[in-house]
Amino acid sequence: MKWLLVLVIIVCNTCGDLLDAFGMRQHGHVRDFHPSALRRLLRSLAHNRYVIGGIVFMAIAFFALLSLLSIAPLSFAIPATAGSYILETILAKFVLKEDIHWQRWLGAFLVAGGVAMLSLR
């Protein structure tokens, strides 16, 4: 059951991150963190369908994480859910058109390798 929850979390995190990244690129830079500016930001994001879609996927991932935390320790749960690094790097290149040079690939593989080692008992 815990690996099924890990799969749900990976898929939903990937979709959520891609939609959020696309939505925030459309939104433009966030420069101001005063309370009134944050209220304006939240109102603006509430009308951004990509960010809303991303948050829905992240909410599903969050509830799956709650389930996972109830049956597995934190040191398994959090790292195991990060297996999406390579998938997100590939999708960021083709969907978000990011310029992914060798340092980014190396970084993604190092983090994914580290995550795989974290899953070892």
Next chain:
Amino acid sequence: MFFVRALTLAVIALNVSGNFFLDLGMRSEGEIVSFSPLDYLKVFGNFWIILGVCLLAGWLVCQLSLLSWADLTYVLPVTSASYILLAVLGVVSLKEHVSAAHWGGIGLIVLGVIVVGRTRPRTAPGDHDEVP
């Protein structure tokens, strides 16, 4: 660049503290594996879970702000630095066992963070502003 680094640190700190308090709260709630949202709503009476959720809401705002300045392939590896803090918190406060393989994995993640942290945060098209 300072702004991006400050946002990155905020994302890491809020992610680690939010997940830590969430784990602390879930330990006192017992197993929950259900497709019904009602089963999950019951745990929101727990102070530690409410605190964890509030911190993770702050994390979401900071993460979205960081994504407005930097690529997804920059943000994800760099903010994975939170794993090393989570492992340390797990050992110190929750008495979880962290094996040699775990520490090796954490070392690889740290290397990945360093390699990606040295790249330009934004490469995607359609962004003409300079990163401060």
